[in-house]
Amino acid sequence: MVELQNVRVKYPTGDGVEKISFTIASGDFLFLVGPSGAGKSTVLKTIYMDVLPDEGHVQVEEYNSLFIRKKDVPFMRRKLGVVFQDFKLFNDRDVFRNVAFALEVIGRKNKEIKRRVLRALADVGLSHKARKLPRELSGGEQQRIAIARAIVNEPYILLADEPTGNLDPLTSAGIMAVLERINARGTSVLMATHNYDLVKKYHGRVIRIENGKLL
Numbered sequence: 001m002v003e004l005q006n007v008r009v010k011y012p013t014g015d016g017v018e019k020i021s022f023t024i025a026s027g028d029f030l031f032l033v034g035p036s037g038a039g040k041s042t043v044l045k046t047i048y049m050d051v052l053p054d055e056g057h058v059q060v061e062e063y064n065s066l067f068i069r070k071k072d073v074p075f076m077r078r079k080l081g082v083v084f085q086d087f088k089l090f091n092d093r094d095v096f097r098n099v100a101f102a103l104e105v106i107g108r109k110n111k112e113i114k115r116r117v118l119r120a121l122a123d124v125g126l127s128h129k130a131r132k133l134p135r136e137l138s139g140g141e142q143q144r145i146a147i148a149r150a151i152v153n154e155p156y157i158l159l160a161d162e163p164t165g166n167l168d169p170l171t172s173a174g175i176m177a178v179l180e181r182i183n184a185r186g187t188s189v190l191m192a193t194h195n196y197d198l199v200k201k202y203h204g205r206v207i208r209i210e211n212g213k214l215l
């Protein structure tokens with residue numbers, strides 16, 4: 001379970017978000033929709049605790065933003081998968097090793113890494129690209145690799161920040177299909193987007209944010 005309770009973030013510039021409360025239950029598909037600058041990325045950052053709230057709190061499974069210790073943040077993040085608009089893949093590692101990275105960091109055995117990476121690549125339909133470099137792939141394929149990397153740890157929830165922001169409509173539909181498939185298997189999905197038209201085409205709860213507040 002992920003719960004935001006009356007979350008407020010104030011940047012030194014005066015921008016930020018306030019009074020943000022919502023819950024993501026097991027299996028939810030939730031869209032966070034609002035124009036650029038509304039506060040979507042800030043809300044997501046409070047969930048992976050890159051930004052801690054100035055007021056209120058965020059609960060991610062057993063971890064609470066009020067009480068979490070710095071050394072526990074990496075453990076909390078294993079509950080989450082995160083995907084960004086700009087993919088953030090390593091260009092000097094092939095696809096397999098990009099997806100394997102999170103498992104290597106936590107010291108999984110090679111056999112288990114191989115099994116999990118191959119399954120994650122199959123989930124996003126790109127098993128045949130395992131030995132390619134990211135730059136040898138299209139934007140849509142790179143985003144699917146980023147999704148594979150995010151789900152390889154079998155997270156409780158996948159956070160996607162404008163995952164289709166750099167992609168054309170057809171490619172975006174392919175990414176949405178991948179997210180829906182992941183959700184159908186029980187992983188919660190929270191997707192931030194400024195694209196209302198895209199959201200209308202899909203099932204899922206929609207929460208809207210403008211000027212740092214939920215509508």
Ligand code: ADP
Nearest residue numbers: 011013015016035036037038039040041042043
């Ligand atoms: P969105 O993702 O909806 O486009 P953001 O959460 O990135 O919105 O930003 C919300 C507001 O906070 C914007 O006005 C933005 O300029 C501001 N902002 C975001 N990050 C920072 C930061 N690190 N320092 C100062 N202001 C920020």
Ligand code: MG
Nearest residue numbers: 040041042161
């Ligand atoms: Mg953003």
